[in-house]
Amino acid sequence: MLPPGVKLCAVSKFHPVSAIQEAYNAGQRCFGESRVQELLEKIPQLPSDIDWHFIGHLQTNKVRPLIGKTALIESVDSEKLLNLIDSESRKAGVVTKVLMQLHVAREETKFGFLPEELLSFFEERKFECLTNTHICGVMGMASNTDDNERVRADFAEIARVFREISGNPSLGLRGFDVVSMGMSHDWPIAVEEGATIVRIGSMIFGDRK
Numbered sequence: 137m138l139p140p141g142v143k144l145c146a147v148s149k150f151h152p153v154s155a156i157q158e159a160y161n162a163g164q165r166c167f168g169e170s171r172v173q174e175l176l177e178k179i180p181q182l183p184s185d186i187d188w189h190f191i192g193h194l195q196t197n198k199v200r201p202l203i204g205k206t207a208l209i210e211s212v213d214s215e216k217l218l219n220l221i222d223s224e225s226r227k228a229g230v231v232t233k234v235l236m237q238l239h240v241a242r243e244e245t246k247f248g249f250l251p252e253e254l255l256s257f258f259e260e261r262k263f264e265c266l267t268n269t270h271i272c273g274v275m276g277m278a279s280n281t282d283d284n285e286r287v288r289a290d291f292a293e294i295a296r297v298f299r300e301i302s303g304n305p306s307l308g309l310r311g312f313d314v315v316s317m318g319m320s321h322d323w324p325i326a327v328e329e330g331a332t333i334v335r336i337g338s339m340i341f342g343d344r345k
């Protein structure tokens with residue numbers, strides 16, 4: 137179903153541990169959660185080789201308990217949050233992998249960097265002060281609309297910003313190669329536009345209550 141090189145993050149938020157265990161038994165290892173409390177409750181009840189991706193808006197007071205628990209925090213939506221993740225990771229003696237969240241959709245989410253903000257963040261080399269955070273790429277969402285051309289344009293914009301950063305050798309970035317985009321209803325378009333991770337919830341687990 138997914139072409140090689142595209143990884144599935146099974147979004148298990150609001151679904152019980154039993155549903156995650158079932159998907160795990162079928163071979164799935166990467167799961168996405170959007171609330172810290174829910175994630176921290178689920179982790180000890182499930183196998184330890186799961187890669188947990190945090191995909192929701194992360195409040196600064198929830199950073200500390202999350203550090204060391206994730207394979208990837210996909211939803212870094214401000215410099216303040218990034219710097220806090222870095223300082224908490226340093227205190228904990230770990231390196232935290234993150235994605236920078238881009239805001240391209242029409243008003244669906246208020247979170248994320250505008251394309252020009254993220255480009256200036258890199259041009260101004262603001263990543264250089266990080267000691268314990270590895271920025272692995274970008275994450276984004278398309279507008280929530282039936283207009284497929286709008287959706288495609290949003291994904292293309294995310295991919296364009298990614299390429300502008302990853303294709304700039306003077307930045308000296310290493311391991312900046314992830315484009316997380318596409319959900320249950322729009323993932324095929326995201327894959328066509330260059331997604332390397334798709335985040336799929338309801339198509340796998342059914343509707344959330």
Ligand SMILES: *Cc1c(COP(=O)(O)O)cnc(C)c1O
Nearest residue numbers: 147170191319320335336337338
């Ligand atoms: C809930 C969520 C998803 C999955 O959405 P589905 O429509 O259930 O596939 C993907 N990404 C983010 C950021 C989410 O919050």
